[in-house]
Structures are given as C-alpha cells and as structure tokens.
Amino acid sequence: MAMIKGENKRPNIMDWFTSTVGQILISLFVPALTFVVLWQGFIFLRDANAPKLIIVLVAVVWGVGGVALLYYVSNWLVEKTSRQWLHRLQPFVFVGPAIVLLGWYLAIPTLRTLYLSFMDANSRHFVGLENFIFAFTDRVMLEAFRNNLLWMIFGTAFSVGLGLAIAVLADRSRFEKIYKAIIFMPMAISFVGAGVIWKFMYTYKGEGFGVVEIGLLNAILIALGGKPQPWLTQPPWNNFFLIVIMVWLQTGYAMVILSSAIKSIPAELLEAARVDGANEFQVFFQIMIPVIKGTLLSVITTIVIFSLKLFDIVRVMTGGNNGTNVIANEFYIERFTYGNAGRASAIAIVLLIAVIPVIIYNLRQFRERRAF
Template identity: 60%
Template sequence: MAQINTSSNSSDSVGTKFLALISRVFIAVVIPLIAFAVIYAGFIFLRDSNAPKWLIALVAIVWGVGGVGLLFWVFNGIVERLPDKWTQRLQPFVFAGPAIAILIWYLALPTARTFWLSLLDRNGTEFIGIQNYVAIFTERLMREAFRNNLMWIIFGSTFSVAAGLLIAVLADRSKWERVSKSLIFLPMAISFVGAGVIWNFMYESRPIDVPQIGLLNAIVVAFGGSPKAWFAWTDIIPWNNLFLIVIVIWLQTGYSMVLFSAALKGIPNELLEAARVDGATEIRIFFGIMIPYIRGTLITVWTTVVIFTLKIFDVVWVMTGGQFGTEVIATQFYRQSFVARNSGFGSAIAIILLIAVIPVMIYNLRQFREQEAF
C-alpha cells in the first residue's frame, strides 16, 4: 500500500497528500531500520556462528556485498525524500562520501599518523626527533636492505623491461603470437607465495651423491658441476639476490610485454615499410623508429616496475625471510613494525618508501592538471 502512494506524486486532495506524507515518513524510518537490523543480524551471525565453513563463507559474501549495496540504497532513499534543494546538495556526498571517507581513513590520515609515529620511540610514547631516521641510515641491516633494493630496482626493472620488449618484438612477427604471449603472461596470475614454491623447487639442492630433483642443479651436475644453494649461496653475497630477482622478472615480464606489444602495434606500417625500402636494417629500425615511437610506454612501464620492486616483500619473506644477506626495505619494515614491535623505526622506513615515490606522485598530478577536462 505504501509503495502505491509514494509513486503517485500528482495527487490533489488533502487526504491523499496526508496519506502520502505518512507513508513517506513510514518508509524513510522503517526501511532503514529493517536494513540496519538485517546488517546487524549478519554481523552477529558471522561473529558467533559455528556453522560449517562453506555456509559462513557464503553468508559473509552475501552480507558484505549486499550490505554495501543496501547502505547506498537506504541513504540515497533518505536523501531523495528530502526537499529538492537538499537532495541536490547532499546526494553527491552520498555517492562520493564513502569513497572519500575510506580513502582518508586508510591512506590520507595514516600518512600523517605514520609520520608522527616515526618521530616517536618504539612504543610510540616518547618524542625522539629524527633518531629513527639516523638509525635507518646507520644500521647494518638497513644498509644491506638499501643495497639489495637498489639491486632489485636496477636488475629487476632493466631485465623485465628488456625481456618484455624483446618478446613483444619477436611475437609481433610470429604467427604464434597469441599462444606465446598468453604463456609468458601467465605468471602474472600467480601469487608471490606460489611463485616462491615454484622457484624453490627449481632451486632445490641435494647432496652430490643423490639424484638432483631441482632442475637447475640437475643441469649443473649433468655438466659436471657441484650443486649450489643459489639464493642461499652466501659465498657470492650480494649476487645471490639475483636468484630472487629472477623470480620477479619471471612474474613481471608479461606486464611489460603486453604494454609494449600494444604500443608497437600503434606504429604506422607505412613508416616501417618506407624504412625497409630505404634499406634500413632491422636493428636500425628498432632503435631509430620503434624505440622513439614507444618512448611514452617505455617510461610508464619502467616507472611501474621500479615502484613495484621498491616495495618488494612477499618473495623475499617467503623464500629467505631476509637471511643470507637478502634483506630489503619492505622486509625490514615488516620485521621492525610487526616482529620487533618497534613502531617508530618501522614508521620511519615507511616514510622513506613514501618519499621515494613522491616524484611519481608529482608527475601524476601534473599530468592530471594538464587534462583541462576536469
């Protein structure tokens, strides 16, 4: 009954107007109450229930997704029932408000809070100025982490960008383009923990007198060498880091390949044909035409991979836990913040990571300002 009245808004008699008002109030109050009750019931169920695992998972999914939808619907309903002027004023905040609130809670405020924590001692109680930052640049493990991260950035980004570009160029000329690109792209769907297992198995090392089950050592032994511990090979520190970096190159090359592949397809064919008619070699075409043409993509990909390797964590944590001289900034951050419980030191490391990406942030903002459309 209530629905019928609200949907017909062109009624003249006082009676129907009154009825409409009553039903409006009714809807504006009762429906939100029901919605909140449903959401609360779901919350209690998930907190206290001993139901089978699959049922809990199912309820969680329905509750989580449905709950958010319901909240939007209810708040929009309330705002739309206000006078038109207020609807117009408030509706944008119903739409954009949750996103802004979450971004402020999860990213904007924590930046300030982490900065403040980085000036405090390990328990976050006493102000100690820049001592944490001094420690960062003097402590042995942190120096090791900076060195390793530099290796990650240099080798990781160079090789995955170069390999991606090479594969994109090769695949562009092959009739096996689709299949080969899919297969090289595939590792992007694999988690770092999974990739850790995959590569641990590749690197598996056995004593020399039993059969090797790791492919790499099997090859080494077949050629008469002795099995190596690869990433745990402490004699060659810091170069053992390369065996971890290989994993990320393996994961990330697909990304740069896809972007380069698309960029290469954008080069006008006439340009390439003209160069070939003039007798330019493929190598000259590559450096003289292709590279300049895809410069923008090259920069984007490079930046992305650099930022990515800057924050590298999972691979190192799962493979070595930072042992054998493989500590990186993000593992140090984790160790200090959550293992050693030194929130001041950990926060200072996080701030260093933030400072490292600020140039990219400024670049993004500049790009955005140039788009006059906003």
C-alpha cells in the same frame, strides 16, 4: 491578493533540496551513510554464528545490494537539484565513499605511522629523529638500500627489456597468442608461490656421499659433471638469482602492455619508414620507441614501484639472510621479530618517501596523455 498569495505559499521539500544547505548535507550524508552501512554489515558478519551459507548470502545482499540501492537513491536525490548543483554534487555521490574508505584505511594509518616513527620501541616516549637516524645509518639498512637499488635497476631493466623484445618479435609470428600466453602465465602465480617454486630450483644439499640434490639447477650441474652450488648463500650474486624471479613474474606484464601499444602504431607509418630505406633497427628505435614512449615510461615506473616495496620473494626465499635483505623485509623484522614499533614505522615512512616521487612522475605522465 499578492500578500494573501505570499502568505499561502509554503516551502516544499524540493525547495529545501535545491538550497545550499541541502546540497552540502547530501554530499556529506552519502559517504557517511555508506560507511555506516558497510561497517554494520562487517560487524554482523564478524560476530554472527549462523551457517556459512547464510553469512555468504547476507554478505552478498548487504554488501552489493545495499550499496547499489544507496547509490541509486542518492543519485536520484541529487538529480532533483538544479543543473548547476547536479554537476557539482554528482561526482561526490559516487567518489565520496571511496574517498572515505581511502582516508580511513590509508591516510589515517599513514599519519599514525608518521607519529609512531618519532616514538620509542613501545610507542610511549618521544625520541625525535633517532629512528630515522637508524634507518639511514645502520649497516643492515644500508645493505637493504643497496639491494633495493639492485632490484630497481636490474629487475626493471630486464623485465621491461625482455617484455619489449618479446612483444616485438611475437607480433611477427603466427603463434603469437601461444607465445604470449606462456610468457604471461607466471603473472597468475602469487609472489609467495613463485618464491616456493624457485626455492626448489635453487635448493642446495651439499656435496658428499649419499647426498641427493633435489634442486633443478644443481641436478643439471651434476648431470653435466659439475659441482652443486649454494646459489642463495653467496652475496652479492644471490641477489641476482632472486631478481631472476621478479623478471620471470613481471616480463609478462610488460609484454602485454607494450604489445598493445605497439599494435596501436599505424601500419602506414611503419611501412613508410621501410619504403624510405629504414632497416628494422631504425624502425624500432626511431619510430616504435618514440611513439610508445608514454606507455614505456608507465610500465617502467610501475615496475620500479614494485621493486622498491618488494617483500614476498625475499621473505620466502632467504628471509633477508646472506646479504639479501630489502627495506620492506627489514620493516617486517623490526616490527614483528624485534617488536620495535618506532624503528619499523620510520622504515615504513622512508619507503613511502622513496615511492612518492615515482608515483608523482607516473601521475604526471598519465595526465599529459589525458589518461584521466
């Protein structure tokens, strides 16, 4: 009877799902199928000649509905497995597609750029470290490194310093929301838009009969009896006039993040310090700063990363001329003006290497604070 029962027993589909092979296939199937679905939808939308309204509807249904259904079905399949494999595979069901997309659009292009950095201008012949030697010895590149250092030091210092000061002072005003809204408004403007706005601020027409200054700063100087100045053609001061734009844009970001951190400080702690005789400066430097240290470091590293890869403002305002060039702009010039793919790739790798230590430090700070 035992043998008959054993012979009549046949594996069902659920047994297959709970097997090791089934678990592995599911974990590989989900991100792969997601990528195929999204890719086919992209091809359809790219090649379709249908009316735009239909294309938009298809994009919404295909992109949002299709992916949502795929996640639902995949999650349902994984939930049918044992509890042990459920905890192992469920994260990959949701994170897997993102990992595939990051690999395709970030990791693979990075490796390809690294490969091209060892090739000549036309990516045909291997030239070794020649492109990297150019990146670290050329006069223009050294100027770009210097300027990025100025952006990193002064741009970060003023953005964070002003953001912190405004966060502390506005917290004591009944018009806090209005002040913060005004300071935060520039964050809604793109970097290109900010560059165009400030270009009108710095515009210089020159001196002479019949010349009308349309730049706001020069118009103010003339109204006060002074002479118009070519703000963006006088190195190294023109770099600081450009840094003002970054401070204008980033102060609002620093203010909002630091303000939320300051508001999380227990009021009893601050009150106890004041009762013990601490003045406002002592409360600020000895209580507030140590408590919000983690948030402060995160804001600093974020703005430092932005300053290292800065491109839009310089490109719109000066194009890198008159001693204002930065690393990202020189990459653009080498690749799209001179057509030198090898040098451009080497510059991109140098920029990536410069940013990586800051990113690692930022991630360690997040981990220590158990942000994720």
